[in-house]
Amino acid sequence: MRTTNSLSELKSVRAGMNGTFGLVPTMGALHAGHASLIQRARAECRNVGVSIFVNPAQFSQEEDLSNYPRPIERDLDFLHDLGVDVVWVPTVETMYPPGFQTWVTVEEMGAPLEGKCRPGHFRGVATVVAKLLNSFTPDRAYFGQKDAQQVVVLKRMVRDLNFPVELVVCPTVRESDGLALSSRNVYLDPAQRQAATVLYKALSAAQKKYECGERDAEVLRETMRSVVKSERLAEQQYVSAADPETLCELKEVGGTVLLSLAVKIGRARLIDNFLI
Ligand SMILES: Nc1ncnc2c1ncn2[C@@H]1O[C@H](COP(=O)(O)OP(=O)(O)OP(=O)(O)O)[C@@H](O)[C@H]1O
Numbered sequence: 001m002r003t004t005n006s007l008s009e010l011k012s013v014r015a016g017m018n019g020t021f022g023l024v025p026t027m028g029a030l031h032a033g034h035a036s037l038i039q040r041a042r043a044e045c046r047n048v049g050v051s052i053f054v055n056p057a058q059f060s061q062e063e064d065l066s067n068y069p070r071p072i073e074r075d076l077d078f079l080h081d082l083g084v085d086v087v088w089v090p091t092v093e094t095m096y097p098p099g100f101q102t103w104v105t106v107e108e109m110g111a112p113l114e115g116k117c118r119p120g121h122f123r124g125v126a127t128v129v130a131k132l133l134n135s136f137t138p139d140r141a142y143f144g145q146k147d148a149q150q151v152v153v154l155k156r157m158v159r160d161l162n163f164p165v166e167l168v169v170c171p172t173v174r175e176s177d178g179l180a181l182s183s184r185n186v187y188l189d190p191a192q193r194q195a196a197t198v199l200y201k202a203l204s205a206a207q208k209k210y211e212c213g214e215r216d217a218e219v220l221r222e223t224m225r226s227v228v229k230s231e232r233l234a235e236q237q238y239v240s241a242a243d244p245e246t247l248c249e250l251k252e253v254g255g256t257v258l259l260s261l262a263v264k265i266g267r268a269r270l271i272d273n274f275l276i
């Protein structure tokens, strides 16, 4: 496994590779969710690359950028054991050199939900992913369904800007009680960890209503709201029952619906979704 901070070294490693290349972008603090993306890439591509970059541009003022977990040695062992070929760990100065001023904004899909709660978040995500795609030139890039809006935003960007890459979306990996794996779960103390199952419970309750024939999207949202409200340690940020492509809130569910929510528990801000 080759590991480098340098863009020119990444490019020379990449130039020496034959066959397909799969990229898995991450912010490190790796867990089984990341592993599932890497294993999928490993199965589908001759070469696999991973980036580890805690992207300041996608954190807002109040967010936990400086305290974000950065267990780099453990992460590199983890990637080595998964058979990754190349790891790029750029510095902030490499990614955003002095004078940097070009940003990618995916206007409509980046605005609601996460975009509303975290102003500038998707501008940071789209810009850094555009740079990662240009730096690695992958055939495929792998993302988790856990970040459903991120997938919608990035698919739009890839289409709009003609990036020659296929985006592959991988299912959300969960703990046995339903909690989606996230690097931010380490912020939860035991009581908060228990309370964090409320996201999965809320989604499951709404899904059950849907399966019983409920098609009024507001009833599905209200179902999620009331489950979140029943958990004393949970503070709801939003609940949504939206069109999976436009992310517009639905009135009636016709075809598929993206149920999603964001909840704050202690200092952890957690998100989850079901696509049904
Ligand atoms: N539980 C999961 N299942 C599947 N994919 C996941 C999961 N968690 C994260 N991913 C995916 O891994 C990639 C890198 O995500 P990232 O490094 O931000 O991890 P994270 O756990 O989401 O961290 P954070 O909660 O701080 O955002 C993204 O494509 C993300 O969707």
Ligand SMILES: [Mg+2]
Pocket (backbone or CB within 6 Å): 147
């Ligand atoms: Mg994430």
